[in-house]
Amino acid sequence: MKSLSEPFIYDKEESEDHRGSLEYYNTLELDPYKRFYIVTNPQKGTVRAWHGHKLETKLVRVLKGRFTIFTIKIDNWENPSKNLVPNKYEMNENSGILYIPPGYANGAINLDENGKIMYFSSSNLLESKEDDHRFESKFWNPWEEYSPEIYE
Template identity: 35%
Template sequence: MGQPEIIKGENYSDIRGNLFFNNKLDLSNIKRLYYIENVNTELIRGWTGHKVEQRWFSAVYGSFIIRLIKIDSWENPNEETDILEFELNADQLDVLHMPKGYASAIQAKVEKSKLLVMVDHSLGEIDDDYRFPINYFKKLV
């Protein structure tokens, strides 16, 4: 199992405008994608974990704080586990890779922000959603 990492995007500008790209992102494992728009900036969507699936996240509008936790036990995870925190902004094409074995909590920093989510399994291909109450991990509250 890997560690979460930011895959840095780049940009280029000239008289025609701006080009944002991420040539380091390997899309060969992606089977589906969708985007998330939280109802407001107070809502924290999570905790949702995956034993098998991987996720890649990129802000397409606005910005997000994404918190990840390495799950030590899917039946009874440690409530005091360390929370990793990442920020994604739409003015860059950075992509956060969440390997299998993690749970995420997602919070928009700007109203109407949109987060692109890419997944390495088709919808319904496997049963791999594990949900925990948002206040389960004490360090977030």
């Protein structure tokens, strides 16, 4: 059993026959999730970061293109250390689903034009807004190696 206190990838499973293929995630429980949203970045190299929650859990699934997603466990929500080291996940539409537990901030950069990524949230919109913690996108800056075009 995977620990729910650290990020991890739910592996994608597939089967195929003469009718086509089936992609599934039978180990993933969707009960705790209340909403989802899809983000499209038309321009390659768009950074969307850092967005964190003390209470909210997220699932992340790339729908189109390639993304590098970083997660970082926040040590102090009012004054986090600049020395924290982000976890790196290179994902595309063939990857599994990234689980991000409460207590983490995350950010993503799309490596292709018109990248599309889907987020599932364990909080409704009001709960999420009350638990919303944002940090400047370059506060931890693992993005430089990708030559970003846009920081949000």
